Amino acid sequence: MSSYQFDIFGNSIPIEETSKNIKHGGRITKKSLFRSINGYKSGFYCKNCKYFRELRYNRKYFKCEKLGITSSEATDIRKNDIACNLYR
Numbered sequence: 355m356s357s358y359q360f361d362i363f364g365n366s367i368p369i370e371e372t373s374k375n376i377k378h379g380g381r382i383t384k385k386s387l388f389r390s391i392n393g394y395k396s397g398f399y400c401k402n403c404k405y406f407r408e409l410r411y412n413r414k415y416f417k418c419e420k421l422g423i424t425s426s427e428a429t430d431i432r433k434n435d436i437a438c439n440l441y442r
């Protein structure tokens with residue numbers, strides 16, 4: 355049975371397909387490396403995790419304590435990201 359990740363338009367993408375997006379311009383992003391290590395917990399979302407943080411400056415930013423809270427967009431997550439296996 356395959357697991358799915360939803361994109362911003364609500365389309366489901368098999369998890370195997372998302373691994374194709376690990377490299378961006380020859381670099382591995384911090385978020386994609388974190389996700390490839392910690393996997394996906396189907397049926398759970400980051401917005402319900404105790405490590406999820408919503409920061410407000412000029413706009414809202416969504417961060418994960420486990421991924422790291424920095425001012426870089428490399429550590430931005432989305433509310434509706436499928437949770438990883440560190441989910442609590």
Ligand code: SF4
Binds near residue numbers: 439
């Ligand atoms: S589910 Fe994983 S990536 Fe999402 S907020 Fe929790 S620890 Fe971070």
